[in-house]
Structure formats: C-alpha cells, structure tokens
Amino acid sequence: MSILFPGIIHVTGEPDSGKTTFAIECGVSPDRMVFIDADIKASAIVNELKESGNSFFEYIDLIKKIADKKENEIYDIVIKIIDDLEKKKGQFDVIVFDNWTLFENVLEPYVEANLSKFRQKWSPMGQIKGAQMWQSSFDLEAQILNRLAEISPLVILTTHLKPEVRQNVKTGRQIADCKKPLVQKTHLRIWLHLSKDSPEPIGLVLKRISKHTITKDGIKTINVLPRKLVPCTWDKIREYWNNPIGNRKPLPEELLDEYEMSVLDGILTEDQKLVLKLNLDGGNLDEEDKIPDENKFADDVVEKVRKMKEDGKSIPVISRETKLNIPDIIKILEQ
Structure with a gap:
C-alpha cells in the first residue's frame, strides 16, 4: 500500500485519542517512513517493530538530542535533521513529526536572538517590534513546512490541545496547539476525540481535502470527506476517497453534535x-x-x-x- 494523496496533514486532539496511531497507519510501510519523536511515545513502537524484524527507515529520538539544549541549539539540531533528510530524498514516502509544537515554539525565540538574519531594520517601538518578530517567525515556519513538503511526498504533523488565552485571560476553550502557518500550509487537518462506542476515535475534519475533475463546464472541485469521520481511520478515508461525499446531504453518522460543532467553530468550552x-x-x-x-x-x-x-x-x-x-x-x- 502507498500514500493516498501527497501533502501536509495536521492531526490534533484529546490526550490518548490515537494521534500517533493515526499518523503511522497512513499506508506506508515502516521502512519507507521517517519518524521524528518529540513526544517520547514512539519508543514502544520502535521496540515492537524490532521484535518483528522491522524498523523505520529512520527513527529520530529528538527528545534525547535536545536534552538540556537552548532554543537556538534546538533550532540548529532540527534544521540539521532536515538537511540530512533532504540528501535522502526519494528513499522514504512520509515524515511523521510527533509532536510539531516542540519545534514550532523555538522559532520566535530563534528570530529574536538572530534579528539581523530576518530584517535590516526593526521598529524602535517595542510593541511593533514584537509583532514584526512574530511575523518573521511565521514566515520562517512557512519556509520550513514548504521544505518538508518538497523532501517527502507526505508529511504528518501532530499537536496537542491547549487552553485558549485572550488578553492574558483563559477563555475556558481549547484549541489546537499550533500557529497560523501550520493551519495555512496543511492540506488536511483532523481533530481526534474519543468515541463512547468504539476504541477507534472520531475525527472532526477541520480542513478538508478535495479532488478536481474536468467537465464540459470546466474544472469541478469535489469535497472528499464529510466534516465527521466515524471511525477516523485510513480505511474510512480510503472509502471516501473512492466515493467522495461531494455536495450530498450528510448521513446520520456524519452529522455533528453540539460538542463537535463547537470544535469546528473554535469554541470548545x-x-x-x-x-x-x-x-x-x-x-x-x-x-x-x-x-x-x-x-x-x-x-x-x-x-x-x-x-x-x-x-x-x-x-x-x-x-x-x-x-x-x-x-x-x-x-x-x-x-
């Protein structure tokens, strides 16, 4: 089996909802998969693969590599990993980075410590300068995401959830622990949550993939997935890939409840x-x-x-x- 479609996938959701499992079950054999472990969860998977005589194309224990390192050092380590993977382009089909937030959070401090690399002139006003640094970190993340997408046909990035904070006050809501570039650059975004009826999670599709066909009236875009996947597995996604939802009315099992609607609206209370x-x-x-x-x-x-x-x-x-x-x-x- 091979990847279903190329691009960047973002998987977020509740603790123990199966984000890592979803990522590694994308249809690629382990020997064609790069796993960057920034969450210490994959060590058990690595051991199981070894016992069965298999292994990842490359397993990178990022937690071990960055122990006691500062933001600048962490940035350099991850960029070195990406540089090395670029030299092996074509030897793997997917990069799984679990979880992306650890690296994403070093980008703004890296920009702040290396201002001359990003702008010739910075505002003397602290508030404006802070906004400029924030935007530069966004630009840097977008460039790195583009690089990953060029190196590997499929890139899967996981993140946890975090409390939403507005004006230094927690709103009582939860949101994906990621920044704007990841939202913009991904082709598919899925929020996993636990199911009361099955050990397999439910998936809320925050950003849908589509297919394009040529008709007598020109190009037609077809939505592949509904907003809700039950269960959220790659087998289910393949079913929809072969039989897209298009613009049909959702089936009962595809309808969102109030909780799920609030997730899609960004207002999980x-x-x-x-x-x-x-x-x-x-x-x-x-x-x-x-x-x-x-x-x-x-x-x-x-x-x-x-x-x-x-x-x-x-x-x-x-x-x-x-x-x-x-x-x-x-x-x-x-x-």
Whole structure:
C-alpha cells in the first residue's frame, strides 16, 4: 500500500485519542517512513517493530538530542535533521513529526536572538517590534513546512490541545496547539476525540481535502470527506476517497453534535467538555454523581441555576456556588 494523496496533514486532539496511531497507519510501510519523536511515545513502537524484524527507515529520538539544549541549539539540531533528510530524498514516502509544537515554539525565540538574519531594520517601538518578530517567525515556519513538503511526498504533523488565552485571560476553550502557518500550509487537518462506542476515535475534519475533475463546464472541485469521520481511520478515508461525499446531504453518522460543532467553530468550552465526559462515562458514573431521572429540584433552585448560566457563569462555578454536583446542574439546564 502507498500514500493516498501527497501533502501536509495536521492531526490534533484529546490526550490518548490515537494521534500517533493515526499518523503511522497512513499506508506506508515502516521502512519507507521517517519518524521524528518529540513526544517520547514512539519508543514502544520502535521496540515492537524490532521484535518483528522491522524498523523505520529512520527513527529520530529528538527528545534525547535536545536534552538540556537552548532554543537556538534546538533550532540548529532540527534544521540539521532536515538537511540530512533532504540528501535522502526519494528513499522514504512520509515524515511523521510527533509532536510539531516542540519545534514550532523555538522559532520566535530563534528570530529574536538572530534579528539581523530576518530584517535590516526593526521598529524602535517595542510593541511593533514584537509583532514584526512574530511575523518573521511565521514566515520562517512557512519556509520550513514548504521544505518538508518538497523532501517527502507526505508529511504528518501532530499537536496537542491547549487552553485558549485572550488578553492574558483563559477563555475556558481549547484549541489546537499550533500557529497560523501550520493551519495555512496543511492540506488536511483532523481533530481526534474519543468515541463512547468504539476504541477507534472520531475525527472532526477541520480542513478538508478535495479532488478536481474536468467537465464540459470546466474544472469541478469535489469535497472528499464529510466534516465527521466515524471511525477516523485510513480505511474510512480510503472509502471516501473512492466515493467522495461531494455536495450530498450528510448521513446520520456524519452529522455533528453540539460538542463537535463547537470544535469546528473554535469554541470548545469547559462546559461542553464536561458534558462530553459524562456521555463517554455513560453508566460508569459514581452513584452520587448520577444524573437523576426526575426533577427533584425546587423551582427557586432551577431558576437560580438558569440565571447564573445566563449571566455567563460556567458549570464548575455554578457547582461551587450552589453546592450542586455537575450532573444535576446539567440536568437542570437540559430541562
């Protein structure tokens, strides 16, 4: 089996949702795969491959290489890795960088420490200069991503999630831990989250791939994937590649729930994460945490909870202030 399509893929999502597994199951045999390990997770995979008489074309333990190194040194180490891979172009089909954020976060400090390499003149005003450095780091990342795409037919970059912060205040939302260049340069972006029905994750397609056909009216673009993949596996993606969704109406299993819609809209709230967790836990909640089957709350309690929610308070805050447990609050709000 070979790669399904070339380009850069970004895989993000919840902890233990299968980001690394998804990356290495892209259809390329290990001996045609470069794995850059910046998350210490692949060592077990390497050992399993060795036991079966197989190995990656190249496995790079980046964590070991950059131990106790500063940002400039980390940058130089990764660029040296890319330089070496460029000399071996054609000997591998995919580069997996797990996770990309570690390297991405050294680019802005690298620019700051090497200003003369990026601009002849910098603003004397601190705020403007900071914006200029930020933009230069974006430009640098875009150049490196372009390089990787030229070296390897397929590049898969993973990232974790991080709390969204605006004006130094956490919003209660989570977003992919990556910067604008990665969003712009990728051909496919997928957010993995756990499924309550299967060990295989659900995939929310943040950026879709497309096919192009020639018709009598010219070029026609066809969407390959729906916004939701159940399960999110390469076998499922191949099914859609052979039978694209196009502009048809989504099937029931392709429809997004409220939680998934919020992910695509970039507004994953703490409240929605709590609801999702309860849904995933199903019947495994502790007895004291189970959501009651009937309304056992006084009208004034219900009114107070709803008013607090309307005022913008989160479910954890409402729980602390009313002494109600979280499942009860969710039950009240759903009535």
